[in-house]
Amino acid sequence: MSIGNSPEDERPFEDVSEEARPSVGRALREARIAAKMTVDDVSTATRVRIAIVHAIEQDDFTPCGGDVYARGHIKTLARAVRLDPAPLLAQYDADHGGRPAPTPAAPLFEAERIRPERRGPNWTAAMVAAIVAVIGFVGFTVVKGGGSGSGTDEVAEGTTPTAGRTASPSAGSKKPAAPKPDPTESAIAAAPQDKVTVRVSAADGRSWVAAKDHNGRLLFDGLLKQGESKTFQDSSKINLVLGDAGAVQLYVNGKKIDDNFQPGAVERLTYTKGDPQIG
Known part of the structure; x- marks a missing residue:
């Protein structure tokens, strides 16, 4: 006992x-x-x-x-x-103490999630602004005498026939500006040449994504659902980690990356300025 x-x-x-x-x-x-x-x-x-x-x-x-x-x-x-x-x-x-909480995105990308409250259009203010813009453009064209090339580009969506006729008498006083290239089909292709721009799009499913700049500062750490996308930009280098690389599509400096990543594969990638290249 x-x-x-x-x-x-x-x-x-x-x-x-x-x-x-x-x-x-x-x-x-x-x-x-x-x-x-x-x-x-x-x-x-x-x-x-x-x-x-x-x-x-x-x-x-x-x-x-x-x-x-x-x-x-x-x-x-x-x-x-x-x-x-x-x-x-x-x-x-x-x-290991439970699932880690997602790290909030860096302030650089807050603008993608925050949308201003939608309000009704203020037509009176819009009309006044349009009239002021037209008068200012006509006056600027008359004073400068023939800025036909650049003026057309700046007001391509808001010009009127009157403005075009006012600028025509002095059109021969200066050489016409060289025609600007047609805009690219992808907005991201207009990324600045002195920076690296990376866009991650969850096209075929959801994927966890982490991004850091050249100093190691965390820009984003979270889950991208299918159809969502994030754009990252830095002066020299972007470091990426993709939890499911097969589910995402990458665009680097305006160019689509075709690496045929496997579904479920974890990829660590580094992109720099210039043509896309995997670090």
Whole structure:
């Protein structure tokens, strides 16, 4: 007879060993072996580096660079070895303090989400502004004497026949301005030459996206739903991480990037000024 202990205290402990519930890394490793795949095979299929695959299978998520990156790698590796990623992600969250909250977008992109309150048009103010603009343009044309080329471009949507006839008498006093090139079909193609402009569009599904500037400042960290897009701009370099690269379409400095990313693949990309190039 034991002293000070009830019979309930002498019951055997419940088995909560690793064999009862494998860790995330062990579950991925066993599934890979069962699928008859090597670490090199998994790395080739997912584009996740071999060193990171080895570390994750040992439950070492430090090389991933953070919980958000770790969750993306777990999801990608699970799909490659034919495992449902949801239970593994839930187990990872439980072991690491819960799912990380999305980081709010940088102030540069607040304008994309904030829209001014829609109000009815003020027709009186619009008419007054239009009359003032026409009078000012006519006066400017008469004083300058023949600014026909540039004046037409500036008021292409708001000019009137009267303004055109007023400028014609002095049209021969100066050489006509060189014709400007036709506007490009894509607005992003007009990106400034001295900066790098990257547009990420979730065309084929949703994807987690993170973007940093050349100083490492986080510009965006969150989920893009299908149909949504984000544009990032920096003076020299944009660093991207795509959680599901196969679901997005990239436009860099006005040019579409056709890299045929695989669905579910995690991609780390760097773009700089000039023609698109992957860093």
